[in-house]
Amino acid sequence: MVERHHAGESPTAALPREPAARAAPEPDRPVARDGHPGSPSRRNGQKLLSLGLLTLAVLFVISLFVGVGDLSVRTLLAGTWDAETMRLMLVSRIPRSAAAVLAGASLAVAGLLMQMLSSNRFVEPSTVGTTEAAALGMVVITIFAPDASILAKMLFAASFALLGTLLFLVLIRRLRSKSSLLVPLVGLILAGIIESTAYFVAYRNDLLQSLGAWSRGDFSMILQGRYELLWIGLALAAIALFAADRFTLAGLGRDISVTLGIAYERIVALGLVIVSLIAALTVVTVGEIPFVGLVVPNLVTMAMGDNGRRIVPVVAICGAGLVLACDIIGRLVRFPYEISVGAIMGVAGSLLFLILLSRGRPARG
Amino acid sequence: MADVAKPANGETLRDREHRSGRRVAWPTSRQMLALLAILALASCLVFMTVGVRGNWGFVLQLRAPKLLAMIVVGHAIALSTVTLQTLAGNRILAPSIMGFDSLYILIQTLMVFLAGTALAMAIDPIALFIAETAVMVLFALTLYGKLLGGATRDLHRLLLVGVILGVFFRSTASFLQRLLDPNAFLVLQDTFYASFNTVRSDLLLIAAVLIGIVTAIFWRLVPQFDVLSLGRDTATSLGVDSTRLTRISLGLIAVLVSVSVALVGPLTFFGLLVASLAVVLVGSRRHAETILAASLIAVICLVGGQTVLERVFQFDTALGIVIEFFGGIAFIAIILKRGFT
């Protein structure tokens, strides 16, 4: 907390006072006391943050005990917890739950960044071509260097994702009408074009099955040793948090950023790299999970505003919670079969998107 | 400076349009239609005859249903796109972009989901198709009636809502398909991608009949469409009941979409592609000409494209993907070029 001056006695160092003729606000109204640290949006933030963390923890525990394998709370209570159960927990359940948390958190942050970079609320990596380009990159590298390491493949896919996103940004800069709804439209179409290219290339090279795995988010194949790449996503989200102020300003547009001394082009480039890497990471390890990056930031922004430093952690936690919850639902809905998280997010995400659109809240841009 | 340059610039542009005019090199719309008809006929002939060796009867029997399906589908998509564009008052929409195709896929899935796989497989496919089409008309009227009926005049919102509706229908259909048992999944598996090789020939006859009826009704409505393209308000003051026209047309468009999706599957951008080309070639003032041109272009693209891909590149099932690719690029080009508001 910062020591506040009473507004009435604030030193006139910076600016002269208003003349009496002007209907100036009462100098000692309570609002003035209620300085920055205690502002409603911040209180909201702290509440949401702790609530989110708690929910996420509960979901995580539930996720540990849902599955086909013989591992439930009952085994725990009955005391039949043996080495085999422990192994199942360590090799499958914990990695799977962790993967959902990591993927959800980083995808939601990537969506937020994408929205700031294009100054538009209705975009996210999978609706502007980033994710699709990453999948195309995986198809291409698998054709030309099938034996490359997974990290090398991921980086190659990320470079494709970067190109796809750049193409999108170049296209929307060239739009004459700056309508905030035209931007996501162009993104969706571009994503469709890249997707059909990937489909075509995969089809010609007998890679449709692999492409299916990259374009359909699914945690059922996650085991220890197969998801660790996703931790990089968390590190990238942390970088986004570190540079959150700059990203927020970039979201306000180039003019304001430059005036305040931000290297706008550099911060956009950083954002692009983060978004592309996160898209490629998730495509490689779990496959595309649509709409997380769109829905979560929009809902969080509605409650807490756009101030990046305050909302990046909340966005990450809510994204993690949403994906984890969808994965749990996918495991339960048609037990003992599983429904992939991508399929569930496709329905839930597009429905939420429609609701967001029909609310008609003025968008950025 | 700019103030002075603007009017001068505008004038020269208009002057240039006047002088160089379309009269010099551009054929009249009738000549253009004749040219398109010849091209369409030629591509059909080539498709039927190229590479035939030996048993003609067998080959013709194999290719004729495919050709008929392509003509029916091409015409259905062209007709539904041109009419929907006039209803919505712009040239950037198409039923498939607005999610009609996906809605039909969802209805197909729902039918199997609700009836159960066994029943769905036992039912006569024609009866099932008619039932699906009926549901489709009902849904289209209730869902899109409001959306296109003039409540939303914000074109961008309309488009985006349509596109996302399509995504929602598709995701829901694919979600439901996963809930079904593997058998049912097999029944529906092909629904998501367009294919001209696995044409549903069992539905071909009923499809052709339906398309014929719909075309006849639209033909009678063409004069009203010409008036409607002047704008909803003008049309109303000229005595065209635009609300009624919208309802009838939406129902008919739903039938057209059902036919094309049931026969070959969804094609998102094809309608926009052929309608745009038609407007470029013959203009959009007279709907009879625009629709005819769009249909002919559709047939040329489908039949010609399939012939070229099959015979020259040996790609047998890629036509749908190729169309989507170029159609998408055309869509973005239109948006960038017009910067439409």
Add this chain to the structure above:
Amino acid sequence: MIEAAALTKLYGKARVVDEASLTLASPGVTAIIGPNGAGKSTLLSMIARLLPIDGGRALIDGLDVTRTRGDELAKRISILKQENGLMARLTARDLIGFGRFPHSKGRLTPTDYEKIEEALTFLDLLPFADRFLDEMSGGQRQRAFVAMVLAQDTRAILLDEPLNNLDMRHAVAMMRLMRRAADELGKIVVVVLHDINFACAYADRIIAMQGGRIVVDGPVEEVVSEETIEAVFGLPVMVRDVEGQRTCLFRA
């Protein structure tokens, strides 16, 4: 101190700004007037490094704007552009806090909080401090952006048509604020105005532009005459001194 020497901006072949030169060394309010398309905004944008310069150069406190680090310039010059159409979901307090970014790089100090509070107070924004920008009226939002610029606390302040969206009361209050920022804090304020009488009442100096060129530059009494205004705007007007204040009147 702002120095511009033969600044030029080209769009294709059109010279949108044509060798404009000016020097602003002492505190005061300078108004730039001229018809639409005269190049006023473009000139400001080039001086504030928002647009690349095609010819000539601009110096802020002797630093070339094209070669100096952005964050260094941000402590010396600020600009508010006309189009802040963005509907960011930031509170007014958040936005104004970002005005302190050049000084604190986002880690706000007690001094920063003071400056924010002062900017809020002097733009009459305290009652709306924690309201989101997209929930404010156009005038409130405009004031919030001006408050951000004031919180940036630079010696040179450029404002591109800051009176848009403001009603008469707030427009006058805004101009008085500019006046006092110049008189009491020694700011160099440059403001693009559409209404000549606002310029007459509150500016020390008026720069008139037409067709990308600076056609007149001088004290109010010198610039605002019937001949000059007619030459710049292509509109005959009556110029009178009303209670000692130069005033422009339309002919009926």
